[in-house]
Amino acid sequence: MARTWEEKSGGVTAPQGFLAAGVAAGVKYKGRRDIALIFSEVPARAAGVFTTNLVKGAPVLVTMERIARGRARAVVVNSGNANTCNGEQGIRDARAMAQETARVLNIPEEDVLVASTGVIGQPMPMDRILPGIAAAARELSSGGGAAAAEAIMTTDTEPKETALSVTLSGYTVTIGGMAKGSGMIHPNMATMLCFITTDAAVSAPCLQEMLRHAVDRSFNMISVDGDTSTNDMVLALANGQAGNPEITAENEDYHLLRDALTEVCTRLARAVARDGEGATKLLEVKVINAASERDARLAARAVVASNLVKTAIYGQDANWGRIICAAGYSGAHFDPDRVDIYLGDIMVARDGVALSFDEEAASSVLAGREVRVLVDLKSGEYEATAWGCDLTGEYVNINASYRT
C-alpha cells in the first residue's frame, strides 16, 4: 500500500481543536517547563495503555480508572516527580491535579487525565503544581504543542513530537503526538509517557484497539535499560473535528488510521530510543524469517536490550557473537546453525558461523549515528523490529546521581 501521509508541524496541537501549553512551575528545578496541559475544545474519545509494573504511580491508577469511560477533554502532566509510592496522599494529589485542571478549564473532573514522571517516593510539591496548572490553562494555544513537549522532559536531551495527516473517505485527518523517555525504558509494557491527539472521528473501542496495535509495534519494541517504569502510559484523544465518517468497525479507514497512528508511535518510540540516557547511537535490530511473530519479537527485543551488545555498539566493535548470544537466551525458538547476521549491509555470520569480513568496513558501519542489525533466522516468515541505544559511561553518570 502506498503511504499517503503528509508531514505536519505542531505536535499534539497539529490536529484541529486541540490546544496545549507548557509552563515552568518549579516542581524540581527552577525556570524549567514542568507542567504540560493538552485540551480538546470539544469532548474527545480517549484510549490508553499503561505500565504492566505491579507498582503503579498514583496518576496511573487514577487515569486507568477514568479512561474506562472512553472519553476525556484534557490531560495534565508534571515532570520532576513521579507521584509514586506516596500512599493515599499520592492518590489525593493526583485527584487534586485533575480537580484544579477541571476548575480552571470549566469541564467535568472525570474528563481530566493525569500523568507524572520523575523521582519515585517523594511528596508532590502541590503548592507549586496547582498554581502551575492555572498558569498552563491561561497559556493554552493552538501553537502550544512544542512547549508541552518540552514540559514533560526529564533527562531527555530534546523534546519528542511529530505529526502527520492522512485522508480518510476524502477528509483530511491529522494525528499529533509527543513523548518523553530517557531511562526506565524497557519492552513489554505501555512505556514512558506519550500523548497522541487526532481530529479523526473514531469510536472509543476502535481507538483503544488501534492504540494497542500501535504501541505493541513501537513503544513495546524499545529498550533503554531494561527497567520497566512505574509510571508509563500512552494516551490517545480523538475529537472528531476532521469531520470524517466516524470509524466504528474494521473498514478501510480503520486500517488507514491505524497505520498512521502506528507510524506516529514508531517515530516517537525511535526518538525515545535514540535519546536514551547517555546514548550516542540509535540501534535498530530487525529479525526476519522467524517461525512466529512471538519468536521474532523476543529475539529482536533481547538483542536491543543486551548490555553487552549495547556496549559493543558504543565501542564500535563488530562483536556479533553477543548478538547471537542474546537471541539464544531470548526464549525465541530457532536453529542456531542457520542464523545469518548483518551489520548494516555487511554479512558477518552465515549459518551461525563467523565469516571473514572487512573489520574496517564493519567499524565504519558502527561509527554511524544509526546502527542497523539484521538477524535472519531462516526458519519461517515472521519479522519484528526493535529499537534501542548504546550503553555508555554517561548512562552511569546520569543514574548514579539522579535523585540528588
Next chain:
Amino acid sequence: MARTWEEKSGGVTAPQGFLAAGVAAGVKYKGRRDIALIFSEVPARAAGVFTTNLVKGAPVLVTMERIARGRARAVVVNSGNANTCNGEQGIRDARAMAQETARVLNIPEEDVLVASTGVIGQPMPMDRILPGIAAAARELSSGGGAAAAEAIMTTDTEPKETALSVTLSGYTVTIGGMAKGSGMIHPNMATMLCFITTDAAVSAPCLQEMLRHAVDRSFNMISVDGDTSTNDMVLALANGQAGNPEITAENEDYHLLRDALTEVCTRLARAVARDGEGATKLLEVKVINAASERDARLAARAVVASNLVKTAIYGQDANWGRIICAAGYSGAHFDPDRVDIYLGDIMVARDGVALSFDEEAASSVLAGREVRVLVDLKSGEYEATAWGCDLTGEYVNINASYRT
C-alpha cells in the same frame, strides 16, 4: 543445625586424590595462564549443570553428552576463546582437546570433560592449545589448584577458589571449587564456569541432585549484566577417596554434603558477583516474607539485575524507589502497599511509602564494599537472596572494546 565446616586451602586440589595445573599457552595473550587441567587419580562420579541459552558453545555440547554417563576423571579448560559459533570445526576442536588430554593422561577419552570461555565466533588456535594441554599434564600437582583457578580467568580481576571439609559418618570429606565470572552473568541458568571437586563417596544421581540444588541457590541467584552466556557450566567430580559410606539416598550425610556443596557454590557465586566487570561493590538483596519461593526469587533477582538500582548503588544514592520498581516488574506477586525496604539496617520505606530517614547514614551504608538490601513483602513466609554488583563506567569501558 550447627555448621560443622572446617576451612581448607587448595581450591580444587584440597580434596584427596585431585591434581590440577594451570599453564600459559598463548590462546589470546602471551604469558598469561589460559589452560587449566583437573585430574582425579581414580575414576570419579560426575554431575553438571549447563547454560539454558539456545546457542551453546561446542564444549558445552560435548560435555553435556559425556556427563550423562555420570563419570569422569579429567576436566580441561581454556580461557581466551569460547569455541562458540564455530560450526562443525568447533565440535571437532572440543573433541580434539579431550583426545589430547586423554592421550597425555592415558585415560579413556569419554572420561574427559571440556570447557572454554572467551570471545565468541573466532577459530580456536589449536596449534597452541594442544601443546598447552600436554604442558598442563606435566605440571599436574596436588598444589595446582591456585594455578588452575588463575588459568580460567578472563576479565576477572582475581581468581576465585574455596574449599571446606565436613564430617560424614565419622569421615572427613572435603569439597573444593573454583569459578570464573565477570561478564555475561545473569540468573536463570547454569552460570559461567565453575568446577567442584570432592573426595566424598556419592552416587552420580545424588551428586547431580545436590549440584542442581546448590546452583539454584547460588549461581542462579547472581547477575552482573543480564546476559546469559553461551558457555556456562558448573561441573562436580566426586572421587570417593574420603572413604565415607557411599551416599545413594537422602539420608543425614546427603543433607550434610548438600549443605556444604551449597556453601561452596554460594561463596564462589558471591565472589563472581563481587568481581563483576567494572564492579566496586557487592550488592546483596534479600527478599523475605514472600508468598512463595518463586516470588522471593523473582523479586530478589530483578532488584540485583536492575541497571538503575546498580547505578544508584554505584553513586551511593539511597534511591529506594528503583528497588520497589524492579520488584514490581519482576513478575512476583505482592501488595505494593505493604512493602518495607531497608538499606543495611536503615528502614527507608514502610508499607510502600517513603520514610524520612537520615540521608547521611544511608549514604554511609552505600559507601561500603558490601551493600545489603532487605525487602520485606509481608505477604508470606518464603525468602531468597540474590547477589550482584554496581554498574560503573568501567563496565562500559571493558565491554566497548573486549573483542579487539
